[in-house]
Amino acid sequence: MSVNDDLSALFATFAALLQIKGESVFKAIAFQKVSRLLGETSVDLRKAAAEGSLAEMEGIGDSSRKIIEDYLANGKSADFDSVAASVPAGLLPMLEIPGLGPKTIALLWKERNIQSAEELSKAIDAGKLDGVKGIGEKKIDQIKQGIALRAASKGRMGIVQALAVAEELLARVRKLPGVEKAEIAGSLRRRRETIGDVDLIAALKDENGGEAVAKHFTQFPQVERVLGQGKTKASILTTSGLQVDLRLVPMAHLGAALQYFTGSKEHNVRLRSLANDQGMTLNEWGLYRVSDYDKSEKKTGEAPAVKPVASKNEAEIYSALGLQTPDPLLREDRGEITAAADGKLPKLIELADIRGDLHSHTVASDGSDTILAMAEAARDRGYQFLAITDHSKSQVIANGLDAKRLLAHVKEIHKIGAQIKGITLLAGCEVDILSDGQMDFENEILAELDIVIASPHVALRQDQEKATQRLLRAIENPYVNVIGHPTGRLIHQREGLPLDFGPIFKAAAESGTAMEINAAYPRLDLNDVHARAAIAAGVKLSINTDAHSTGGLGAMIFGIEVARRAWAGSVDVINCLGVSELKSLVRRKRPR
DNA sequence: GCCGTTTTCGGCCCGACTGTTTTCAGTCG
Numbered sequence: 001m002s003v004n005d006d007l008s009a010l011f012a013t014f015a016a017l018l019q020i021k022g023e024s025v026f027k028a029i030a031f032q033k034v035s036r037l038l039g040e041t042s043v044d045l046r047k048a049a050a051e052g053s054l055a056e057m058e059g060i061g062d063s064s065r066k067i068i069e070d071y072l073a074n075g076k077s078a079d080f081d082s083v084a085a086s087v088p089a090g091l092l093p094m095l096e097i098p099g100l101g102p103k104t105i106a107l108l109w110k111e112r113n114i115q116s117a118e119e120l121s122k123a124i125d126a127g128k129l130d131g132v133k134g135i136g137e138k139k140i141d142q143i144k145q146g147i148a149l150r151a152a153s154k155g156r157m158g159i160v161q162a163l164a165v166a167e168e169l170l171a172r173v174r175k176l177p178g179v180e181k182a183e184i185a186g187s188l189r190r191r192r193e194t195i196g197d198v199d200l201i202a203a204l205k206d207e208n209g210g211e212a213v214a215k216h217f218t219q220f221p222q223v224e225r226v227l228g229q230g231k232t233k234a235s236i237l238t239t240s241g242l243q244v245d246l247r248l249v250p251m252a253h254l255g256a257a258l259q260y261f262t263g264s265k266e267h268n269v270r271l272r273s274l275a276n277d278q279g280m281t282l283n284e285w286g287l288y289r290v291s292d293y294d295k296s297e298k299k300t301g302e303a304p305a306v307k308p309v310a311s312k313n314e315a316e317i318y319s320a321l322g323l324q325t326p327d328p329l330l331r332e333d334r335g336e337i338t339a340a341a342d343g344k345l346p347k348l349i350e351l352a353d354i355r356g357d358l359h360s361h362t363v364a365s366d367g368s369d370t371i372l373a374m375a376e377a378a379r380d381r382g383y384q385f386l387a388i389t390d391h392s393k394s395q396v397i398a399n400g401l402d403a404k405r406l407l408a409h410v411k412e413i414h415k416i417g418a419q420i421k422g423i424t425l426l427a428g429c430e431v432d433i434l435s436d437g438q439m440d441f442e443n444e445i446l447a448e449l450d451i452v453i454a455s456p457h458v459a460l461r462q463d464q465e466k467a468t469q470r471l472l473r474a475i476e477n478p479y480v481n482v483i484g485h486p487t488g489r490l491i492h493q494r495e496g497l498p499l500d501f502g503p504i505f506k507a508a509a510e511s512g513t514a515m516e517i518n519a520a521y522p523r524l525d526l527n528d529v530h531a532r533a534a535i536a537a538g539v540k541l542s543i544n545t546d547a548h549s550t551g552g553l554g555a556m557i558f559g560i561e562v563a564r565r566a567w568a569g570s571v572d573v574i575n576c577l578g579v580s581e582l583k584s585l586v587r588r589k590r591p592r
Numbered sequence: 593g594c595c596g597t598t599t600t601c602g603g604c605c606c607g608a609c610t611g612t613t614t615t616c617a618g619t620c621g
Contacts, residue, residue, distance in 0.1 A: 018593095024593080025604095026593065026594080026603090026604060027593050027594090028593090029593085029594095029604080030593035030594055030604095031593070033593090033594085034593090034594095058594095058595095059593095059594070059595095060594090061593060061594050061595080062593085062594090063593060063594090064593075064594090098619090098620085099610090099618095099619070099620090100619085101618060101619050101620085102618090102619095103617080103618055103619085104618070104619085133612095134611090134612070134613095134617080134618090135611095135612090136611065136612060136613095138610080138611060138612085139610090139611060139612080142610080142611085186621090197621095199621085228609090230608095230609085232608080233608085233609090245621090260606090260607095260621090261621080263621080265605095265621070268605075268606085268621095269604095269605050269606090270605090271605090272605040272606065273604085273605065275605090276605080281605085281606080282605080282606080283605085283606050283607060284606080284607065284608090285607085298607090300607080300608065300609085301608075301609095
């Protein structure tokens with residue numbers, strides 16, 4: 001964990017503590033914002049504090065600045081510690097129980113001295129919650145279910161798995177008789193790397209047909225448990241442990257619902273605030289003039305009885321607010337609304353811009369297909385080139401190639417490349433970056449290759465200083481063209497190297513070394529935030545699948561989506577170059 | 593706690609749903 005991550009976590013916990021203590025919700029929200037800001041920024045907080053530029057970051061005021069400075073100087077925050085000491089630590093995880101919020105947690109603590117989820121379960125079973133004011137039989141039941149639900153749902157699911165579940169359900173929803181149109185919304189539509197729950201939106205053929213559609217939905221074979229069901233919404237837990245909410249709206253309001261439920265929450269808050277500035281109000285039904293809206297009759301679950309400024313599709317809503325429509329993947333309140341207002345949203349990279357994959361494996365190391373099979377599969381995808389990059393000798397477990405085998409492999413790749421039509425094969429290697437930054441092969445060997453990917457595979461628990469120096473040394477090697485999966489992280493499994501990206505991106509930009517977005521789940525490494533910082537530093541990206549079979553080449557789309565979330569255009573990605581441009585890129589870095 | 597091209601004080605996004613209540617509080621997304 002970097003110091004940025006540590007501080008981000010500290011502010012998130014601080015916000016939760018304030019909520020439970022019942023302090024101003026705005027104070028808690030302010031700290032939540034600081035937490036998000038620190039988690040996503042590429043600014044090195046240690047440097048920013050030293051230069052006195054902390055206060056320049058929007059959202060960080062005097063109090064937050066002092067907490068950060070205190071933490072940097074002393075390894076802890078006195079403000080935080082004194083608040084933390086006044087609230088039992090066991091209360092914080094209770095916030096994860098659905099249906100249980102800070103007010104109820106505080107109430108149970110004060111009235112019944114309940115200090116953890118375990119104590120809460122016991123108290124419910126022993127009937128000790130009877131007689132607490134504001135907590136009735138149903139509420140107790142709801143809490144009980146919430147505890148069971150938290151145990152049943154497995155937390156956040158990886159995007160690849162969640163997408164598969166969601167698309168299967170979406171196909172079924174689209175076939176239901178009452179449904180005109182249906183789409184995925186929520187964080188899955190934004191393609192976040194992990195998904196808490198899935199939001200589906202369905203437009204009804206008949207406004208009153210919601211109940212029937214909801215009923216069908218709850219009877220799908222994927223349903224493990226029904227969490228709720230009405231005429232505008234149904235909620236289920238799937239057999240795979242994923243919560244899926246289906247929203248049912250009239251066709252005329254589909255755009256507004258899609259916008260609203262795609263979010264993110266922060267994007268929507270900023271957008272609605274912008275609407276207010278312009279005398280309008282935005283909600284899940286549409287964009288309305290405040291003067292009209294205030295006069296309208298509003299019934300719960302029905303569209304307001306007044307003509308909206310916009311509601312049919314997302315584009316007309318953004319347009320009415322004077323904005324370009326940001327791609328769903330950009331809607332994270334990371335500057336997209338300001339850019340949209342200035343007409344400066346980037347032209348994002350697309351799958352069709354990709355001309356080849358620069359990182360793949362064959363049976364020579366730990367892949368399962370031959371050079372020829374991989375080449376044909378790449379050609380079938382319309383690629384102009386494919387780099388074969390099997391592992392180097394240190395990767396014994398992956399049957400890594402020693403120098404002799406590698407040189408024979410290079411010959412073989414070139415031989416097959418000369419025979420096959422319609423695609424250029426590049427003979428490369430995924431060379432291990434050893435723990436001190438040395439390459440797993442001598443430069444004389446690397447010089448025989450068309451392209452070199454250098455990746456960290458071992459010693460992934462190094463401290464920031466060591467890990468950063470290690471990658472810097474690799475970047476400075478004239479034969480290294482791409483740093484593969486730079487952090488080595490595995491989502492949900494491994495943190496990866498705690499790199500200081502500032503100097504790394506600077507060195508990569510100056511030397512003409514690309515940084516990889518490894519498209520294979522659970523790598524997705526670099527992630528969206530770091531990839532965006534890389535682009536800002538002038539670094540070129542390389543999006544690769546790290547395919548270990550012909551099927552693995554299909555993961556490219558997930559790398560593209562990370563790149564889009566990083567605001568990347570095709571000019572930022574070397575996989576969009578032609579073969580000769582690519583070769584001259586490699587040549588430029590090498591000694592003459 | 594943070595912010596300001598109407599503000600250095602007074603706001604801070606919005607609606608649905610649920611439960612415990614007779615008019616509202618809490619939770620959620």
